[in-house]
Amino acid sequence: MLERIKDSFTHSIQTKIDASESLPESIEKAAEMMVQCLLGGNKILACGNGGSAGDAQHFSAELLNRYEIERPPLPAIALSCDTSTITAIANDYSYDEIFSKQIMALGQPGDILLAISTSGNSGNVIKAMEAALSRDMTIVSLTGKDGGAMAGLLSVNDVEIRVPSNSTARIQEVHLLAIHCLCDNIDRTLFPQDEQ
């Protein structure tokens, strides 16, 4: 078991090294999009399943509360939080619509959808992207593997952050780092500090 634990650390570190080569430009572009969105008075909606639902909530908590510096709250909503709404939609319609129906109600033109899926193939995240596009929102996707069906829904207005790995766990570990990089870039751009 000790060897398995050490292997997990080694694979996680190597995935982060690989991602440090391929992801910084897309993370920077996504952060710039988010800054423009927030400056325009818009908001960021985030969604995902399982561990990625946790990531969506982690992101919205950093914006709504704070990341590393003192600054005013910023508008973000994780769509995985309202169990009454989610169970009603899943029960009356389908699980695939739990995010898209919320987006049709809450999404405004100029808002951003942060769509998180390691496979890029979760039906409810795909429907969320379709709903966001129909509301004239833009999309930042956090994916992995081959990008899945989500990759095919993105246009030049959107940003794909695809982790170069086939392991769900390793991809999620890089997603959290990418989320922290997004928060850092947003904060440092909107609220420049004396010592950076």
Ligand SMILES: O=C(CO)[C@@H](O)[C@H](O)[C@H](O)[C@H](O)COP(=O)(O)O
């Ligand atoms: O956290 C984990 C695995 O590490 C799981 O909860 C995982 O997020 C779930 O199986 C998700 O349903 C996977 O969905 P996705 O990443 O393919 O969209």
Ligand SMILES: [Zn+2]
């Ligand atoms: Zn997990």
